[in-house]
Amino acid sequence: MVTSRACLPCRTAKTKCDLKRPTCGLCSRLEIVCGGYASDSDYMFRDQNATAKLNSERARRGIKRVANPLCLHGANKDDNLRALDVDVVQSSNPKAWLSIPSPVLFRLEDRIMDIFYAEWVSRPFTKLKNPGYLDLLPEMKAKAAPVSALNLAVEAFALANAGNSMTCHGNIKQMALSRYGAALASVRKAIMHHTLVADDATLMAIMTIDMFEVVFMVREEPLKLHNNAIEYFLAVRGAKQIQSDVGLALYRMANHRLQVRQLGLGLGPLPVQLACLDMLDLSTPRYSLSKMQLGAQQALALSRDFGSFHWEELSHFISQIHLNLDEYEQWKTCLPESWVPKRIRLADNSEVLQALTARSLPFTDYILVYEDSFIAHQMSFFYHGQLVLRSALIQALFAMKNMSLDQLDFEQEIEIHQTVISCLADILVESSTPLLASIQLDDCGSLCLTQERITLCYTRGICWALQQEKRVSAQHKDFTYRLENWIRQQIALACQ
Template sequence: MVYCGKPSRGCQCCKTRRIKCDEARPACGNCKKSGRECPGYPDEFDLIFRNETSATKKRAQKASNRNRSNTSFSRSLFERAALDPKFPFFDIDCSSPSFWVSSIPAGLEYSVEAAATSFFFRNFVYLPLNSGSGRGYLEYLIPMYNQASSDSPLQLATHAVALSALGNYPGNSRLKVDARKAYGRALNKINEAIQDPLTAASDHSLMTILMFSLYEAVASTDKQPTAWSNHVDGAVALAKLRGSDGWKTKESVGLFRAIRMCMLTSAIQRAKPVDEYPGPKGWTCDDNFEQNPANRLAIISLDLPNLRRYAVDVVSQSPSLNKNAEIMHIMKMAQEVDGRLEHWYLTLPEDWGHRTVRMQLEEPVDVFNAPQWQGPVHIYDDLFMANIINDYRVSRIFCQQIILNMSGALSDPAPETLITVHGMQQHAMYVARTMADDVCSSVPFHLEIDLQPRARDSGQEIHAAEATGGYFLSWPLFVIGNTDCVPMRQREWIRGRLYRIGQDFGLSSAQMMTLAQKSVLTSGPSFP
């Protein structure tokens, strides 16, 4: 493949008039000044990976034969981007306000992996966020990636994630083969690294394992839930080696919090107790660092796995007065956790609130294919904020499910107990349905970039923005789609939205369920 010239990112109107476009969004300055309607900008994905004619491909093949070092590039749509030294790669210096520069970042070679990783950084890592909605670990990936060598497990794991993610784009499934190869090489490298006590629990090793867990979520094959949970368990084990005093920097605290969130998700889904963490403060040993709303939600949610495990153990007991007393105790504990969650929501900063932009007055006729459920459409400042709010709703639904399940396990309760339980049941169903309705109101925002001002104004590629939204939705939709008190028609609509997300990801129904179950409940990675 040969170089066709630097692709223009200007609007079509400026291209036609052969003038320089300032690429302002949502409409360029030239169109505004001349009173023209700006037609918008070309798709970023198409700009990077343009198709060429067969004649051009033949010329590229001849050039490749003359230069053996280029033969490996002829197999992918990523060739032009990888081979062109003027191609605008993403500037991975976190301090730079610029998204694109005409240079190759340190440690990034000319290759398929280079183009994929550049696109991954640009569209999924370095995005403008509300200051209170940052809670993941990907914001620390860029400097670590720059510091790592080209054959390090961290760079290989990053390439695996980037290639797998772009392999979900239509027509690029073959990239998943490259992703699996990079993943395998990274696994071999990290297995060597963790044999050394000095590198086993380093920031780079922990980041690598978190990237493995992200790869398992992105790849979403039918056989990978165990692999994902194994990576989470491995990250927890390495984190414990550092103890409660091993987190001194902002970057290391970010990794600790990400590992805690992954552990929390795994524990909730498997109804297993939270692993104990060494030190008097346990999993809250990051208290000395600033807690934003996302991290405060995680700390509140730490009680959920143990409560669910306690409930499972009590239900398995034989009927007795003592069992009834324990059941009532569990229900009250669930109410207490739910109260703390509600207080978290009521004390959020004002800019965390949603805005209603449209209303669906009637239930859709074609429930499975309808883009919106009956009721309002809510929009938020950014996807990550909406994701955190939906995690709050899911946590409250779990509390209501515990109350409802426990009430059904009572054996011959006294009349006064029945009155109390009935009131708790009615309130639990009301809260669960309200939370489910609010999640449904956020669905169009997640799946339509036109409703996402931060993504749109920053120029994020459309498919990337909507895929991120789809990833964030998979877990809350999976939960409310399996909540008994949610009406059947609404659950049918939810299944339709999950099917649509699966189609966008190129996943089967079974794979979509795997993706949903691996979504991170309280620390969703900033990428689909």
Template sequence: MGFSGKPSKGCAPCRAKRTKCDLAQPFCTQCVRKNRICSGYRDEKDMVFVNETNLVVRKASRRADYQPQPSFSVDRFILDMLNMQQPSRRAALDDEAMMHFFENYNKKFFLAEGRHGERGFDYMLPLYKNDSITGGPVSEIIRASGLAAMGNKGNPSLLIAARAKQVKVLRQLNQQLQNPKTAFSEATLLTAVLLGVFENIIWDSPQSMQIRTSHVQGAVTLAGLVGPAQLTGAVGRGIYLRIRENMLAHCFLTRDPFPDFLLEPEGVEQQDSNPVLWRLFSRLCQVRSDHKIKGSVDTDMAIEAQRIMDELEIWEQSIPEWKPSETTLSALAAKRKEDDPHRYVWLWTLWMLHQTSRIMASELVLNWARAQALLTPSVSTSTAVDNAISAHIKVCEELRKRTDFHLNEFRSMEAGIGTVASYDLLWPLFILASSSTSTKETMIWIIKSAEFIGEEFGIRQAKILVDGIKKYI
């Protein structure tokens, strides 16, 4: 330990930006002027001594390269809470973890009646506010997730603290599930969802995937018991959309059928997330499940996969912003700097799910064509294989091009929204790595992209993906 001299009592954003903090109450002038969160001021007595070991210096140097800016507007409740006079060191760390989570992992959705350009809604905040007062599990799992994300930047002690909070949350969740008054509450549902998010962030053991899957399935089971009809308010709707997206990712990965109750009835109007698209996703999950059970692609599966590909391509025309031209991409990237970046990420996520679905369907058609060429060699079956390969390579190249573009865009985002978006980048990398047409050059690109995601955003799954691919090239 060494004496650090007179430390700065300024707020965290000013210290990070190396700007003079005027210590104004309740928020410093710099933060008010730049419309960012003011974290409050440090207790000088807590900052007199600092650790000056070489290890800490190296870690601090690495962390200094990553200083995301807040991307969301926090209501008066949270701002007042952050600026309580002289918080303890633990309370201050909890507040920092909470802010880190909301800045980097609060994926926003858009209401069905919302217009383009409107901000997504913060469905977590009302439950966070309530549980912060009552000591409920939502506030604790959000802080635990924030600590885990911060710990991924090179601080093992924060990972230990995060896991300790998660254990506490599991006890609280079990108590809520045993109470008829709270078993099917929105807070219980959101806690189950966020436990999966936590495991996704911390990823500290080979069992993390299994644990995350159990939380996803638990949240889906609860949602089924509650019923989508009960999740109609802004908070319930946000939880429903989060559960639906998590379950789709799970079904794509495991080749399981998608639950019918998570499909909305036709007639719900929303241009870029309507029931038609999700029914196509569900049909793809079913045909891939049939393939897993049977072990081969029969003619009926191939016909259904081709239909899904065709319908996905037709549906894409309804979203002008999705056109894969350089002009459109550049225009959309420029527009997100003026509007809400959450809208930009929302569009990318849906397009990415759409495009990877086309690739998975195309892979089934290609498998069938190859099998037919082996069973009945002929000019027609050989031509069918060539056509299937060409179609597959085309959609894969389009996905690679867009993934590369968005990876650079997310890196350039000053807001922390780039972190939550970067998790979605791993799925197309995995799909391309699994593609039967991917070349060694593609695999090297995937490795470099995954390594960049892991280093830039502190995402541990990226390293797992890299280690898995390196075994085979």
């Protein structure tokens, strides 16, 4: 049996690899990162290649290919939680997905990128005037240089996303990690040579690298590694960055990422976050929620050391927290009806239960399902803010209890807030599994399984928020660890 060794781009182009290192001639001409040879463990003869065997059978039988071009060989056709049939998804929710060009090209890189755009790049909400963060990726990647940090980061993400659905997944994962490392090296090189530019492409590259790590590397604190870089970029770009559609979309994502971390760690907002707030339309729920969270952050930043607080200072702090909580409740009552979730008992929905069980997904008896994953994401952010505020309130009440002779009233109030925290944790846990499984409500109010993958990031945000809060029960935290273990085993590159 004849075999040949070549890097993946040369094999895809059916060109003989000239064996040069560290990059072959074809990769040098195309200015792409050379993935190198396959490892010996991934090396196979042609008669062991499932794709070659399938093509041989079709050739002998004269069977024409009629499968969906996005359904790569090795993908599970019965896998409801990761459907690759874009036509079905578009018919169930036509406003949600970017149209994919047809027919899909035969080059492996093109097919991988098409799947990435189908699963991760969604259309913005029809009620929003500006594009979403990921909607910018196709156009920005097309304009980026082949060896730029942005192009390398997007390619790494697309390759890692395709790792579980391709027959040559070993090479795909190696190439994903190679491009991820090259993207990081490109940013580090720019920093060392003082050539780092705070433009849209560089900020997008750092955000994509961060999202790659959150999804495919599942670290303990997903919001830490690039925090300083993003703070620097937002500060340098200033309030004028939100005057363009692209700048506003990037700011929304970067600001939200910072706010989640600031809330969890009790940190105050940056001056640029407060400056940009005055320029946003606060009649939009997402912006008014961001304003509330910034106010909560300012209050929480004062509670770093309750040991030095006097009685009057504690009383003032508790009053401020109550005002913040009242603002949260008022915001919730003004939400449109489409933002209200549907609480569903899984035992009454056998199809969804079977789909979750088939994938070994952790789930609770009840789940909270929203009309759109963006709404679920915003509401989990809302409950995260309430969770942190009530935890700080309990801490202040404990400090006042130690100063008071009559401790019974404080104990009762502490118990009430602890019960509310448990209810908030229940809400976040019940909404996490539908996010991870991409379960949404269709236009008729029925459950539907989509192919959306950005929900992996949303789920990890919920897990981190619950794990960070010390007053959340061990049972709730244990469920988040199970969710992360599932992501680590099924999605992450490190365990595959």
